[in-house]
Amino acid sequence: MPAALREAWTTLVPDMGDRHGPLPPLMLALTVVTGLVDAFSYLVLGHVFVANMTGNVVFSGFALAGAPGFSLAASLAALAAFAAGALLGGRLAHGARAHRGRVLHLALLLETALMLAAYVIAEATATPYTGTARYALIALLGLAMGVQNAAARALAVPDLTTTVLTLTITGVAADSRLAGGKGGKAGRRSVSAAAMFTGGLVGAIAVLHSSPALPLLFAAVLLTAATITTFALTRSDATWTNPL
Structure with missing residues (x-):
């Protein structure tokens, strides 16, 4: 089997004795969530x-330069919410x-x-x-993504930042x-790139051809699982659970 295919397979179906155990496919699921949520936002x-x-x-x-369609307040709200979540x-x-x-x-409980x-x-x-609904959604989703990013940083699974x-x-x-x-x-x-692409594609299709809220439902289902x-x-005491 070519090396690239072997690497892809062991990411999707990892060796439980590996240093990162079952974490890689979970990180991929969170990467799909990122694509879904950013498609919505x-x-x-x-x-x-x-x-x-x-x-x-x-x-x-762009907003400060006066480019149409960009909101400085929305961008700053997202940055602040993400930082608070992190x-x-x-x-x-x-x-x-x-x-x-x-x-x-614990991070997934809060993010979900x-x-x-x-x-x-x-x-x-x-x-x-x-108005309020828009900024409430930016705040909640920014918080969720900040929590996710902080957890991914702490877990430090190589090449799977989500x-x-x-x-x-x-x-x-x-x-x-x-x-x-x-x-x-x-x-x-x-x-990893394919997971992000998949989330973005599915999210965009849902927004454009079904319900605008559907990407968030898909993300919530993935996070719940x-x-x-x-x-x-x-409850595991395997080697992968030990901090790096």
């Missing part, structure tokens, strides 16, 4: 991201640092609650979302044999 809430903070920094510059996620991670399964489970609250608001509010693909794609090219490297872990990195899975993992 960008297409439904205006030109704003709730997971991709690089985009919001750039959008803030703070909460960091406190959870430091509090449960002795067990990586507990870190992820925030996602369900956002879905309820999105479903109960008429579109287009404006929200950032710039360095992942750079690694595929820069570490490739063509560039003189050792191969660049193209399989794992490509699966991951939360249930990680509950069982909190």
Whole structure:
């Protein structure tokens, strides 16, 4: 089997004796969630991201320059909510640092609650979302994505950050044999990019051809399944649960 395909397979179906145990497929599920949520935020809430903070920094510059369709207030609200979520996620991670399964489970409990609250608001509010409803959705989703990103940072599963693909794609090219490297872990990195793409694609199709709130429902279902899975993992004493 080619190395890239083997890397992709072991990411999707990991060796439980590996240093990261069952974490890689869970990180991929969270990457799909990122694609779903950013599809909703960008297409439904205006030109704003709730997971991709690089985009919001750039959008803030666009808004200050007077570019149409960009809101400085919305971008700053997303940045503030994400930072607050990262703070909460960091406190959870430091509090449960002795067990990586507990870190992820606690973060997922909070993220799932925030996602369900956002879905309820999105479903109960008429579109287009404006005023209080819009900013409530930005705040809840920004908090959720901040918590997720903090947990992913604490778990530190290589090439599976769940929200950032710039360095992942750079690694595929820069570490490739063509560039003189050792191969660049193209399989794992490509699966991560595919997960984000899938979330974005499904989210966009749902927004454009069904219900605007549907991506949040899909994200909540994925998060609920991951939360249930990680509950069982909190009882494990395998090597992967030890902090890095």
